[in-house]
Amino acid sequence: MTRPGSNAGGIEGMLSFNELTKRRGSRDILTDITFTARPGRVTGFLGPNGAGKSSTLRILLGLDRPTSGTALVDGQQFATLRDPMRKIGAVLDGSGAHRSRTGRAHLRWVARAAGISNRRVEEMLELVGIADAGNKRVSTYSLGMGRRLGLAAALIADPEALVLDEPVNGLDPEGIRWIRLFLREQAEQGRTVLLSSHLMGELAETVDDVVVIREGQIVADGTLAEVTGTHHTLEDAFFALTGDRGVR
Template identity: 55%
Template structure:
């Protein structure tokens, strides 16, 4: 699972993440919510070792990301859909990632089929629509068949069919006993896919609860969220 312990990130006098602690457990889809500037992306970057914490730590399966020998086999991540080099073909992009983590080459074709890009395997990323780029990013996250998924706004650019497909994928992943953390601004979609919520505001934890617990007494998830972050 993912464990965040007293995680803090300062940029000069600005505190982006402030003593944040939570755990993302297996067998659930956990929604990661917060207003713009709440510190969600910074937290996810620190989990993945892309930003160094000022204090505290983040662990994946009990270890810091930087200590993982083959990280794609441990955690699959999507932070930016258009991460592939624009001149590189989709299959080549995934083959490079597979080789770097000792993943069998056959897995490339499997994940391209899984995300619906099998017919675009030889196309260059520069010609991809936003939705296709997002599917390629999800394919990269799934490449190592990892026990943990961390996805930032994964439905961005997906059409309704793609959103439905992704929802089923995430639920199926969690049903296998894996760990799923999904950041989103879409409250209605989060209400449909998430079992649990971690909500932050101004870098601090606001709530860590099941969706039912968080929404209790409110008209909707959006209503509960707005009240929580206002407090």
Template identity: 50%
Template sequence: MIELQGLTKRYGERLAVDDVTVTVRPGVVTGFLGPNGAGKSTTMRMVLGLDRPTAGTALVNGRPYAEHRDPLREVGALLEARALHPGRTARAHLQALAATAGLPRARVDTVLELAGLTAVAGKRVGGFSLGMGQRLGVATALLGDPATVVLDEPVNGLDPDGVLWIRTLARRLAAEGRTVFFSSHLMAEMAVTADHLVVMGRGRLVADVPTGEFIRRAGGDGVRVRSPRAGELAGLLTGPDVVVESAERGVLLVRGVPAEVVGDRAAEAGIALHELTPVQASLEEAFMALTADEREYRTEEQPA
């Protein structure tokens, strides 16, 4: 559980994080979405007690990070790729941290195994590929067997194999009842990995919603219908929440009615359908729609 309350960080004139209040719950993967520079990393660093908030609080499992007796057992974090000394072996890196945090030495082998690094544990990190470095970063995050896992851009630069591994791992950790807070600027990745989304834009909280709802809000799911008698069909699909659009001749985009209903109505009226496809608004579209709102909001807010 991560609770941010009015969290604010100012660097000189710039507000990197602007009054963010949000709760990241256990048991689900919470995606932390936003363009580069939105304040995601700064927020995560404040959660870890590395940066001090200008205002507000960041609590993990009920307390500020630094007040935990065993911080690494509470929160494990991958804060940036390759926060590793190139001259040290993977095992030595983990051993040093385990010793510093007072964790049992056996955890080192456990997380090396979990990250698939056992074979290269004795190799110097300088020779690691980006993917191996990222795996070691995740192993570091899991060293304390933490209840809350914070991963900043874990799929950055990973090959498809690595991406799948991170995705599966994040879902498994959440299924074990842990809090998983996972940032990315890759929205497609978030759509498949996250159950819940926290979205930031320019330091502000833009959305805090389940992934499905986030997409629906930005236009929602729809049904694409192609028919030679599209105009006639559109007249049959009326209702309070139904929106029918037509981008080109003979093609309708229908929202608010499931594909089955569209098909049944067409059949009843004897209208031939050439295509009937459920479509999902992409997370990209949803995100653009939301940040556009944010821009308008900002303009309105300027003093007259």
């Protein structure tokens, strides 16, 4: 099934990183980062903590500037998008909601900013399974409920691409499974899904493609099967590629 209005044969929703470099003082944070996340697929952006995953995503979303290179949505930098919320939705740090607001009030605020009716708010509350908690304050939400609220806000404008930074950290097995199935469903509807993580076991059950970053440089880029290669698991491949002894 293709999401209505998408162009599965074109580049709508495609996220491309081209020789992206970021320096802070004399330190190289990112060096020549080049890869593509495509519509209809879940791309896992994998690396140890501090490898440069969050910095890459922040540049994509216009929250930081590169020293050189580009991070593009549909061939454009985020700052030049005419309607960014309809192009890309993101969850970088929980739900992003003020804790004194209710979940419903938060989504109505996001919808108003995007010029979207409150009817879409109710649809999103139902979609992520927190309709019954819509009138509760965000401060009372569990970690999993907060993640669901963040996804609802990211999807409220029906974007072509969805970007998430460590979406399952701290969740219980039920919450992890729900997010995995939810993201697979979003990709099947034609969206580009890019998620960063350092949890290899979970990524291996979720993604189509894998990009591995180590110390600000890409060390592997391909399908899950290609990156895993002759190793028994993605975790084994990760350790071989990064020289990491374990997830921190």
